[in-house]
Amino acid sequence: MAFDRFRSASPDLKRALGATMFFGAASGIFLATLNNYLAEVHHLGAEARGWLEFPRELPGFFIMLVVGGLLTVMREARMAAAAMAMTAVGALGLGFLAPTTVPLVVFILIWSLGDHIIFAVEGPIGLQLARGGHEGKRLGQFGGARNLGTIFGVGAVFGLAHAVGDRFDLFYALAACSALVAGVFYLRLTVGRAEPRSRRLVFKKKFGVFYAISALFGVRKQIFLVFGAWVLVEIHGVPVSTIAFLYFLAATIGVVVRPLLGEVIDWLGERVVLSVDELLLLGVCLTYAFASDLLDSPWDLYALYGAYIFDSVLFALRIARTTYLKKIVDDPSEITPTISMGITIDHSVAMTLPILSGWIWATYGFRWVFLLAGAIAVVGFFVCLQIRVPEEPVAHKQPR
Secondary structure, X not given: OHHHHHHOOOHHHHHHHHHHHHHHHHXXXXXXXXXXXXXXXXXXXXXXXXXXXXXXXXXXXXXXXXXXXXXXXXXHHHHHHHHHHHHHHHHHHHHHOOOOHHHHHHHHHHHHHHHHHHHHHHHHHHHHOOOOOOHHHHHHHHHXXXXXXXXXXXXXXXXXXXXXXXXXXXXXXXXXXXXXXXXXXXXXXXXXOOOOXXXXXXXXXXXXHHHHXXXXXXXXXXXXXXXXXXXXXXXXXXXXXXXXXXXXXXXHHHHHHHHHHHHHHHHHOHHHHHHHHHHHHHHHHHHHHHHHHHOOOOHXXXXXXXXXXXXXXXXXXXXXXXXXXXXXXXOHHHHHHHHHHHHHHHHHHHOOHHHHHHHHHHHHOHHHHHHHHHHHHHHHHHHHOOOOOOOOOHHHOOOO
């Protein structure tokens, strides 16, 4: 039945889902291998790993200016295609041209710029392809497509790692190819071409809760992408093939769960979903902090695997920020620049928290990193309780 619905979908929806799937493959390869790549090839410790997040997240800090400038010359779909080209260049550079720290940082910056542009435009593209009242469902479908791509990407990493070992050049060449295919799909999109261009920058007091939630997402992202994985790699010596397998499991679950979570957002609303998400994040933090104290080996590692997969699946709830924003904007053209502003705020946290967390890890131990993150999750719970949406979304109101 799902295949029949896909066959009857509009050409633009098929292209967008195809682009999302191949981008998911490229992103999955990168995220599943990065920590092992940094540890095995460049021999970084926890503190150096924390410092590396500053340049990696730097493009996200300036994304409101980057996207604002690009919106004056191109629409979201072409911006996404350009982002995929940057991602491909960054991947090839990491695989073949980064033997020392300086080129490592340069190519991570290039990769990261492409990645963050996609974060700014994928939501608006999905909303343009959604029917009113079902935005969460549509964005959830895009999340499922991304997870399907991730399955293929990390499955390839898992197979290659077992066949030929940790060949990061092959991993990143495959990621580059996937990104280029995604770029071709994005170039063929026609959605949004006839709409008025977005405003360059949007900053309004009424978006205060959205900005606060964006900052909290910066915390969550660093927990999962950096220090959650680093506990497995640095403390427990988990190899790249196992990390890839965990990504594979999370992505497989996400193919089914992400579209369902999108429908849950439409059903329960963003206030309930995001508040519960913060409580679940608190549980993940406590698992990372105390699993090895409370459980014997290997059950402690299994608990950490479970926390890693669980948080990866719940990561999909970030789409609730986008659906919430659509309900409170005065005009749909504000969505892309406001998301870009949110990403910049997100990265003001994402650039600085890893440095502090790396120092805490090196000085006091890894548990205190996750206790700090857990405390922030509690604050986030009360912030999310402040979410209010109008009965009729502002951007949908018709003039009298």
